[in-house]
Amino acid sequence: MGFVFAALSLNGTSPGAMPVPPRKRAQKLHIAGSTTMGPLLKEIAAKYHLLHPEVAVDVELGGSARGLEDVRAGHAHIAMLSRALAPSERDLYGIPIARDGVGVVVHANNPLRELNAEQLQAIFTGRVQGWQEFGGKRDAIYALGGLRDGASSALFARFLKQPLDAFSLNAAVESNIERLAVVAACENAIAYVSVGSAERAISQGVSVRLLPISGIAASSANIRNGSYPICRALTLASRDAPSGVARSFFAFCLSAQVNGILSAFDFVPYLD
Template sequence: MAGCQPATDKLVITGSSTIAPLMAELAERYEAQTGVQVDVQSGGSGRGISDVRQGLADLGMVSRALKQDEQDLTGHVIARDGIALIVHAENPVAPLTRDQVIDIYTGKLDSWSLLGGADRPITVVHKADGRSTQELFLEHFGLDGDQIRADLVIGENQQGIKAVAGDPYAIGYVSIGTAVYEADHGVPLRLLPLQGVPASLATLDQGDYPLSRELNLVSQGELQAQAQALLDFISDPAQAEIYHAYYFLLATR
């Protein structure tokens, strides 16, 4: 199956909520320069994969590497990011060990008092199926989805940010880029170190952060000229400032 062929004055990009805000701004700049309309829709990496395969999108946003059973698609790495555990800014909990995170998400630890915090239940915020952030989190901690005991299941990163910022006793995990951006803009949340490594752009750039990932645009078949032109535009080093504004690292091609 060749890549989808919508009208040449419009492109459709769907998928990862991690990539979508960045992509929306890049698309706006591209439209201003070229007049080509770019429709950016989120819905998760799984949607990006599915829509490209069905010819519903020119490019899919996928915030992880492609899997073995997705080799019919071509991944175009545009940036790097990581996944951070987040708590409310007022939560005094110290950095968590790997076993403590596992025990929280499997229900063995259910009160912050067991971790040196308040005598209040832990609100466990978990990502929905089909989200690459969830898949990578489970893989990193060696967990299966049916082991998780979640109080709240969310889709978009912004839902996770809102849930934790609105509940001093919640814990969740989202894109480092999203979390740092929101924290720097006054949202009351705190990123926890992972295995003793701070969750930051600096540790990502140094290759030290243990839960990092590539951010991809995926395609099927030969790219139409307009999609290739957009890909070239957003991969240009001149766009690095936009990536940094969203706390991502532009990938070198």
């Protein structure tokens, strides 16, 4: 009799035994494209994998154009684009998942209240070098920017309608946090930074102020409603309407579960 019960137990059919659920089939999802979105998508993919351990998500950087090429050629399931789909790309299925924006900060004691695109162009190309041109003190402007190959620099240059070669900076600093620290320590400084980074720094008491651009406040709220001029959509695109794992991943990227990750990267959720 003991032998019978042992055999039943080995076969998983002993009385009271818990049934073992079938193991889900392993699946892969390949995502390629924007270097701006790459670090963000790697974090999102890691969280998605925790919830769906049977899905291996590979994120490959190479630029938005490369991502589109890979999706069209069938080498990737999803492309990352640090912009909206162009009219010529409407054959693809695209969903914006976030927005990012670039703001201009000065020291909290700077009397300047706002700037327009023409004034910003004059400052960051070096045509104007003193604050007295804008009603301030007779002090030299100390202009800070990001690295030339950074996404913030590209977006800011596009807004000013200037090539990056035309920029004349006193210093190029990679990190938003470091740029904000310099402006907080130097009353003559001005810098372009992530709006989200600046808002967080201001809330923590850092002595900087975001300037309105042509009367429009640089804020996450205005990035969200589309009124702030220096912003762009961050988009995921696929060759066809997504299905299966790709559809599940798209939905996850649009859910509130990723809002904390978006905020950590200073992006604004596309949907409220």
